[in-house]
Amino acid sequence: MGRFKVKKQDMFIDMTPMSDVMVLLLTFFMLTATFVKDEPVKVNTPGSVSEIKIPEQNLLTITVNPEGKVFLGMDSPQNMEKLANKMKDNGSLDLTPQELQVFKDVPMLGTPIDYVKGWLANENRNSMLSDAKAGIPCDSVTDELKVWVGNAREALGEGEKMRIAIKADKETSYEVIKHVMNSLRSIDENRYNLITSLAGEDK
Amino acid sequence: MAQLETGGDQGNSKQKKMNARVDFTPMVDMIMLLVTFFMLCTTLLKPQTMEIAMPSDKEDLKDEDKSQVKASEAITVIIDENNTIYYFEGKPGEDVALTPTQYGSEGIRKVLLTKNARAMAQVEALKKEYSTKEVNEKTKAEYKEKLSEIRNGKKIGADGKAIPTPTVVIKPSDKASYKNLIDVLDEMQICNIGKYVIDNFTDDDQALVDAAKGGAQ
Numbered sequence: 001m002g003r004f005k006v007k008k009q010d011m012f013i014d015m016t017p018m019s020d021v022m023v024l025l026l027t028f029f030m031l032t033a034t035f036v037k038d039e040p041v042k043v044n045t046p047g048s049v050s051e052i053k054i055p056e057q058n059l060l061t062i063t064v065n066p067e068g069k070v071f072l073g074m075d076s077p078q079n080m081e082k083l084a085n086k087m088k089d090n091g092s093l094d095l096t097p098q099e100l101q102v103f104k105d106v107p108m109l110g111t112p113i114d115y116v117k118g119w120l121a122n123e124n125r126n127s128m129l130s131d132a133k134a135g136i137p138c139d140s141v142t143d144e145l146k147v148w149v150g151n152a153r154e155a156l157g158e159g160e161k162m163r164i165a166i167k168a169d170k171e172t173s174y175e176v177i178k179h180v181m182n183s184l185r186s187i188d189e190n191r192y193n194l195i196t197s198l199a200g201e202d203k
Numbered sequence: 204m205a206q207l208e209t210g211g212d213q214g215n216s217k218q219k220k221m222n223a224r225v226d227f228t229p230m231v232d233m234i235m236l237l238v239t240f241f242m243l244c245t246t247l248l249k250p251q252t253m254e255i256a257m258p259s260d261k262e263d264l265k266d267e268d269k270s271q272v273k274a275s276e277a278i279t280v281i282i283d284e285n286n287t288i289y290y291f292e293g294k295p296g297e298d299v300a301l302t303p304t305q306y307g308s309e310g311i312r313k314v315l316l317t318k319n320a321r322a323m324a325q326v327e328a329l330k331k332e333y334s335t336k337e338v339n340e341k342t343k344a345e346y347k348e349k350l351s352e353i354r355n356g357k358k359i360g361a362d363g364k365a366i367p368t369p370t371v372v373i374k375p376s377d378k379a380s381y382k383n384l385i386d387v388l389d390e391m392q393i394c395n396i397g398k399y400v401i402d403n404f405t406d407d408d409q410a411l412v413d414a415a416k417g418g419a420q
Contacts, residue, residue, distance in 0.1 A: 026237050029245060032245055046385040168381040172380060174384055194253050
């Protein structure tokens with residue numbers, strides 16, 4: 001009788017410590033998980049063998065869609081705020097406090113500087129990024145990209161080095177990439193990252 | 204009486220004990236799934252990147268930063284529309300003809316590998332040397348340093364002279380796509396070429412491409 005009881009108890013494995021550990025792990029991964037921001041502009045990056053991971057902090061992403069429109073985003077709302085304040089100091093863009101609140105949280109911006117205010121006031125600003133007027137002008141005539149990037153660099157200051165990443169679609173014409181590169185070169189930014197997705201060697 | 208009571212107590216307590224135990228197995232199952240999901244999410248979503256340094260257009264470049272490319276070590280890759288790619292060896296400006304080739308291991312990679320055979324052999328040897336050593340921060344750093352030494356043609360050979368490596372000039376035309384550019388930059392990495400530049404596509408290059416197209420038709 002006694003033996004039988006002992007056996008029965010052994011059958012029941014105590015899962016409590018395991019679930020404790022699991023919950024801890026789960027919390028850890030949930031907190032560290034960085035989700036992809038909802039990107040209004042979708043790009044399909046080309047594959048490459050490169051295995052360098054992208055830096056996380058102080059990253060300025062220049063997105064170029066297949067039609068050759070240029071967009072710009074920063075990694076955190078704090079940095080977006082710094083950028084807006086710097087633009088205000090330099091007199092390129094004067095946002096009201098309300099507009100600043102909206103500006104902080106936009107995942108990506110991509111309008112000529114003159115239209116930024118109107119764009120921020122519009123409710124469906126994310127869908128506006130896909131129409132014809134969108135895109136930061138970045139050709140030899142009007143180069144606003146260098147204004148943005150230059151201000152962002154100043155805003156982040158010397159201590160925190162800003163990294164620039166170019167994220168372009170597979171089908172983007174090199175002509176636009178060339179304009180972007182020339183624009184970066186003109187403000188003396190010669191090191192940047194090209195975002196790719198991982199692919200095998202023979203693809 | 205007393206015995207009976209204790210017996211009844213025992214029975215009761217046993218039942219209670221059984222009820223107090225909650226079966227955690229389904230919960231653990233579910234949490235495991237969630238953990239796996241989050242683990243995969245965190246590692247897979249981070250995009251890859253390739254670092255690139257472009258030459259500055261400032262005029263006050265120091266002489267030591269400028270590197271003269273020997274004609275025998277130069278190779279120019281021209282990327283044109285519709286995934287076509289051409290290359291020529293030697294100095295641009297001289298009387299050269301373009302050779303059409305294609306992307307992938309059979310085309311441009313073969314060309315670059317034969318051109319860079321010496322460096323490739325050294326990289327292989329280096330890999331072999333370090334495959335037996337234990338992996339730690341120090342050996343990793345050493346390996347990286349030696350690899351870049353070979354790639355940039357700074358490694359001193361047995362004859363006391365630096366072993367030259369080819370320099371690749373990449374000229375994408377305006378009609379080339381971004382994928383083409385990345386593919387070519389990828390080849391640089393696969394073929395262990397340390398010295399490459401992206402240059403502007405000029406009218407001369409267009410003339411060369413036209414001549415090559417005319418020849419092929």
